[in-house]
Amino acid sequence: MARDGKEERERDAVVLPLASASHRLHGAVARELGIAILSGRTPPGTVLPGEIAASEGLAVSRTAYREAVRTLSAKGLVESRPKAGTRVSERGRWNLLDPDVLAWAFETEPGEAFIRDLFELRQIVEPAAAELAALRRSDRHLDRMAQALDGMARHGLAVPAGRAADQAFHHAILEATGNAPLIALSSSIAASVTWTTIYKQRRRALPRDPLPEHRALFEAVAAGEGPLARARMAELIRLALADTELSMLS
Template sequence: MAAGKRAQPAHISLARQIGVAIVTGTHAPGSVLPGEIELADRLGVSRSVIRESLRMLAAKGLVESKPKAGTRVRERADWNLLDPELLGWMLEGAPPVPFVRSLFQLRMIVEPAAAELAALGRTARQLARLGHALQEMETHGLGTDAGRAADRTFHAVILEATGNELLVSLSASIAAAVHWTTFFKYRSARPPRDPIPQHQALFEAIAQGDPAAARLATAELVEQARIDTEASIEEGQLALAPPGRANGAARE
């Protein structure tokens, strides 16, 4: 474990392990998970840890437990897909392109409009926080934890600057989407295009109080992120495909 990082509590680590297995299809909707005693023996943890993990997963809509029936994986339509942790689990591996497109459609609906409002209503303190986040992104780069943390802050402050409490309530979900799609892009062998210029243009539009320019800069930023993320997913799929299939896909 890296110095300075604390190990997660056992129930959180286990919830993540089971949650990833569910969202990646290892435990399909409708299937019944092993019982508490079997899970505790298999994983070497106490039953109380198992119960707490399952409670976390139930709160995210992934499972439901009933007496004598056990714990069943719920249908995908019941999952809380905007839960920040669940978004992270969905994007940890090789997320399906349709899900990623849906995520970017949500961002395209929400963020350009939020940037317009932010350009009209941001405070001096919010602008200073945006400027600091942008500086941190430029200093560290988005391929680092520090750079991605600054990126999350940048987008969260824009939603905060709208003054709309419903939009602000989406900030954790939007920040998670920004973080995990950026992490995924920079994990690929081919680095994505540098998005800092689009962030700079967005900051300048908000600083100048120009809502139309803020909307346009945000739309361009989100669209570039979508294209680069989908390219990274396709690259990963080709890398995992058998040689003959990968060559055939390349010729299509």
């Protein structure tokens, strides 16, 4: 038994790195194709090259290309049909809230309309979530929010660690609602927060410190003040949009 266990570990040591490398490769191909679609270089209705030609053009294996197309299909960006090939889907079919799709959109020039749409979505979802969180939060949720605020204060939003803390704060708010569909939106909301924060800093430093609004929101949630938490989340998002609008003008 010991020998079999050793052989299994040795086999995994070989297989797992190879699997990881393969995953990174088809992920990189999916990203390249996804950015081309999101940027408009490969518009809806375009039929992608066949598997052989595409894999040769990208200098990857057919397997890596095939997996990349499956990834894009799962995100609604393309659809494959027998004999018709793989075609870029209409924009209405794209899963724009998928964290990868959001990332690819912001690696291009996402457009003011799309950015405003994201903030509009946040204004619909997050204030109501904050009100629920104030009524339902546990000490565990409050601890996570407090730790996230400490991380934001320590690192600032100009660096990845600070933005990760900001993500954690918004995730904790949604998690505290106890509402499963709202919690399912957490990764999308967090990605929206991160990418718009990066966008705001693309040409200039952040115009103000957003930490006070986050702390005020935390205090309302901790005090169980639902309507106040709603109002403070709405104000936080309004100010974030105002900061982003300054970036649009620069």
